[in-house]
Each structure stands twice: as structure tokens, then as C-alpha cells.
Ligand SMILES: *[C@@H]1O[C@H](CO)[C@@H](O)[C@H](O)[C@H]1NC(C)=O
Ligand SMILES: *[C@@H]1O[C@H](CO)[C@@H](O)[C@H](O)[C@H]1NC(C)=O
């Protein structure tokens with residue numbers, strides 16, 4: 001039993017020595033933020049240059065600090081990105097973020113999680129695509145890094161099932177057989193514990 005205790009302690013030490021996962025929040029454009037200058041008809045900085053000087057990994061966030069004169073569109077479709085036109089874009093590969101406001105010039109910030117490895121594209125489709133055509137867009141390559149954190153690595157929701165329409169016949173009631181047998185849980189847990197100790201003891205041999 002002493003040896004089992006030592007092994008358990010070693011396992012605990014190894015687990016706690018694993019470095020804590022760390023992810024990066026990239027503020028898009030740095031201090032400049034995500035803006036278009038309508039006087040000069042250009043983005044206020046070169047966003048492709050900004051992006052080229054960063055390493056992006058799964059689980060990182062892009063933080064867009066902007067106002068409601070710009071939009072944030074994320075796409076995985078290079079055609080959509082290059083055309084600056086989201087009219088024909090599919091809902092599967094293009095996501096629109098907006099501040100939920102129809103007032104011009106209101107400050108807003110949006111955090112976009114990087115959850116898909118490989119090319120990701122960002123653009124503003126405001127001013128009928130002129131902002132995007134004139135520099136308010138960039139492409140990044142998302143590396144695997146340490147992978148997604150559990151908070152972003154959710155399984156997809158179950159597929160949608162059409163509810164029965166009002167005029168379809170009611171489905172037969174299915175009787176659920178048996179209840180949860182009581183008193184079984186404890187003995188099962190005890191069996192699991194015995195199995196764990198059995199494996200540990202086998203490792204010792
Ligand atoms: C990064 O941004 C996300 C989303 O806003 C936030 O939950 C997280 O705390 C931020 N992390 C750091 C280190 O600022
Ligand atoms: C837009 O550019 C003009 C001309 O360079 C400058 O005067 C103005 O401050 C800029 N506006 C913004 C919001 O950056």
C-alpha cells in the first residue's frame with residue numbers, strides 16, 4: 001500500500017507540473033483599433049501588416065475596438081474575402097457581428113474566438129464594401145498551438161428535428177420500463193475504485 005501511495009503522489013505532482021494553458025488576446029490594429037477614415041477613404045492603418053506581425057493560435061481571441069460605422073465579418077471563404085461582398089456568402093462559413101445598434105459612431109468592442117485552424121478572413125462590409133476594398137480587411141493563418149481550451153471546445157448541438165405538425169397523428173406513448181434501482185450506485189463506485197487500485201497494483205509488478 002505504501003508503494004501505491006507513492007505512485008499516487010507522483011501522479012499528482014506530474015499533473016500539477018503541466019504548464020497552465022495560456023492564450024493570447026490580439027487587439028486588432030493595436031492602439032489604432034478597427035476604423036475606416038471616410039476623409040482619406042482608407043483604413044486608418046494597414047491591417048495586413050498588423051496581422052503579419054502576430055502569431056495566431058486556436059483559443060486566442062481577436063478583440064475589435066471600433067464604432068458602429070464599421071462592421072466585423074468573419075469568413076473562412078477566400079472568395080467572399082477577396083470580393084468584399086457577403087451578399088452570396090453561405091451562413092456556414094461567414095459570420096456577421098454587429099453592435100445591435102443603428103446609430104452611427106457608437107463605440108463597441110467585440111471579441112471573436114479563433115476556433116478553426118488554417119485561413120481565417122476578416123473584413124468590414126460597411127459602405128457597400130468600400131471599407132473592405134480600401135483596406136479594412138485582413139487574412140490570418142490560425143496555428144494549432146495547444147488546441148482549443150475546454151471552454152471553446154463544445155460538442156456541436158444535436159441535429160434539429162422537425163416537431164410533429166398539428167395534423168399528424170399523435171405518436172404512441174412509450175412506457176419507460178423500470179426505475180433507477182436504488183443502492184446500486186455505491187457498490188458500482190466501490191467496484192470502480194477496486195479496478196483503479198487493481199491497475200495501480202498491476203503497474204507495480
Ligand atoms: C480575452 O478575451 C476573452 C473574451 O473577451 C476574455 O474572456 C478573456 O478573459 C480575455 N483574456 C485575457 C488574458 O485578457
Ligand atoms: C482622417 O484623415 C484626416 C486627414 O488625414 C484626418 O484629419 C482625420 O483626423 C482622420 N480621422 C480619423 C477619425 O482618423
Ligand SMILES: *[C@@H]1O[C@H](CO)[C@@H](O)[C@H](O)[C@H]1NC(C)=O
Nearest residue numbers: 038040041042130131133134
Ligand atoms: C473610395 O475608394 C473606393 C475603392 O478604392 C472607390 O471605389 C471609391 O470611389 C472611393 N470613394 C471616394 C469618395 O473617393
Ligand SMILES: *[C@@H]1O[C@H](CO)[C@@H](O)[C@H](O)[C@H]1NC(C)=O
Nearest residue numbers: 030049050051052053054055
Ligand atoms: C513586430 O512588432 C515588433 C514591435 O513593434 C517589432 O519589433 C518587430 O520588428 C515586428 N516584426 C515584424 C515581423 O514585423
Ligand SMILES: *[C@@H]1O[C@H](CO)[C@@H](O)[C@H](O)[C@H]1NC(C)=O
Nearest residue numbers: 077078079080088089090093
Ligand atoms: C465561397 O462563397 C461563394 C459565394 O460567395 C461560393 O460560391 C463558394 O462555393 C464558397 N466556397 C467554399 C469553399 O465554400
Ligand SMILES: *[C@@H]1O[C@H](CO)[C@@H](O)[C@H](O)[C@H]1NC(C)=O
Nearest residue numbers: 036038067068069104105106
Ligand atoms: C460615422 O458615419 C456617419 C455617417 O457616414 C458620419 O456622419 C460620422 O461622422 C461617422 N462617425 C465617426 C466617429 O466616424
